[in-house]
Amino acid sequence: MQIAKLEVPRCLVGEGPVWDVGSGLLFWIDILGRKVHKLDPVTGLTRTWEVPGIIGSMALRESGGAIVALANGVYALDFDSGACTLIASSPDLDDQVQLADGKVDRRGRFIVGSSDRSMKDARGKLYVLEPGASQLRVIDEGITLSNGPCWSPDNATFYHADSIRNEIYAYDYDIETAAVSNRRPFAGTAELGGIPDGATVDTLGGVWSAICEGGKLVRFLADGSIDRIIDMPVRLPGSVMFGGAGLDRLFVPSLDPSFMGRANDPLDGATFVIDGLGFTGLPEPRFAG
Template sequence: MDIKKLVACDTVLGEGPLWDIPEQRLYWIDSLGNKIFRATEDGNEVKVWDVPQNIGAMALRDKGGALLSLADGFYTFDFETGEATVLEKVQHKSATVRLNDGKVDKHGRYVCGSLETTETKPDALLYSVGTDLSVRQIDDNITVSNGPCWSPDGSIFYFADSRAKMIYAYDYDLETGAVSNKRDFHAFGPEDGLPDGATVDAEGCVWSAGVYKGKIHRIAPDGARLLTIDMPTLCVASVMFGGANLDRLYVPTMRTPPVPDVDETHPDAGSLFVIDGLGIRGVPENRFGG
């Protein structure tokens, strides 16, 4: 296994890695720096776009451009013009809530949660954006939404509330996008970090970034911990398999933690890292169908 810095992008809060197979490009974001990045598999040809608000996540669209989770709602984005256009603003429970992490299911829906930025109140919600561009709430009572992803067959939806230190599993109806039977899937201990961004590999295992402790965890479908990787920086925010063979694990990091009790001092904090030699492949990410 080889861990190396790939792009010295100096993100305030690097998040949301997305490997797009048609383009053979990696996208990632700076949530608090209000930027979208794109690069080749090896970290070359880096391009950067500014967005008008804090950005929680993005999904590429079948029709071109992207769907963005900005602080106050869902927006479409044109990479040619750099213009973000509001699709629907959401009614947050309080002024300290913004949209956060999101991904696309096998039928092209976008599922995204919000977060309460003081990380103290369960005021965040979980939303589903349909291919007809309708937005509906599918869960509530969340503090910090993170790590949405699905089992390879799409029947199980995984989702973390970082401050609860828990990854949950739901039964997922691919026909309707409904979630049910929410249950505890994997709890994080004191040295594991908080569950942040996540992905699923081809064997159905969940990979979750243990933010603030510099960990990446691989968790079996039955909830058992299989592997923990120690990263160079404390603030590892998310993970995504990519590259031509979907066997490289990309890891964006934070330069400035958004919490007062973490002191990130590593000189490469904020860089994009890649892990090679795992011998494991990911699954293709879907594009938003709306």
């Protein structure tokens, strides 16, 4: 196994990596930097789009461009012009609640959570955005800091973390309706030294979670037990996503603690790639809208 730092722009809060199988490109976001980054690993060239607010997550669209979850709604990002246009929102989003991490399920819907801005109260919710809809539909609530949505390979289980509670939950998932049920604790991270942040699932059903503040990545088995721990060269890994031609490379953006008033190290805010893990990921779907 080898961990390498990518020669790409550093982030304040690097999160939300998305590997696009069709183009062979890596996308990720800088939440507080209000940016979407793109890397072509073949040429090493990068491109950056600035967005008009704090960005919680992004996904590529089948029709081109991307959708981005800004604080007050989901916007369409035009890659040619850089314009952001609001396409869906919710009356729940206000000066106390903002959109956070999100991903596309295998029917092309965008599942996105919201978080309490103070990170103290469980005001957040989980929403689904159906293609063509202008309103976000609530599918769960009582969340403080939403993170790490992902699905088992058979689509039957949905994973989602409430980071402030140091808990990853599992749900039964109805892929036909995007309904979630039977929320239950899947894995706790307090003893791992940090909070569960971004996550993904491999082809064998293992759940990979970035343990922010804990300086590590953890692979959980489907029963919630720990299978593997990878120590990272930074304390604040933000998320994980399999990519590369064989979907066997793990991309890991990170956070720079200076935004919290803390001293940073030279690697903080960098994006890393891990090779030689022996696991492969699943193609990331595009939003069908």
